[in-house]
Amino acid sequence: MAPFDLSSELSAVIVAAGLLFGLVGYLITNVAPAGLMVPGCVVLAALEDLASLITITSVTIVTVGLMKVLQRITILYGKRLFAVTMLVSSSLSLGAFLALHLRYPFLFGGDTLSFLVPGLMSFQLVRPRALQTLAATALVTCGTGAVALAVISL
Structure with missing residues (x-):
């Protein structure tokens, strides 16, 4: 069962x-979180279903590893890097869903964003400044989570 039952408006x-925290953080530090949509989606995954957050994290880690290997084999940058990263991540998410959904249905959220977020995160993490990106993502996600919990408690 989900820890919080969030309405679509609250989501x-x-x-x-x-998005707001990510944009403000980017304007101040010039370091973007791993996709401006990611912190809010990660908070939603954590609030709605922690197992889904674990799946998102796992797919992201595997995608980053595969992309590092692919970058050594072929020339990937810019839009091509983004497209291949999203394709690899979506394929991994879909493959994991098809392989594990019947046995472990709790590992997957019911939304489309849980299939896209790993790709958005991976795209930023295979580029230079990955540690700064992780730090910015963690900071913005924590701030978003604090706001979410404050709003929920009202």
């Missing part, structure tokens, strides 16, 4: 807060 507020 939109959480994603918007993540």
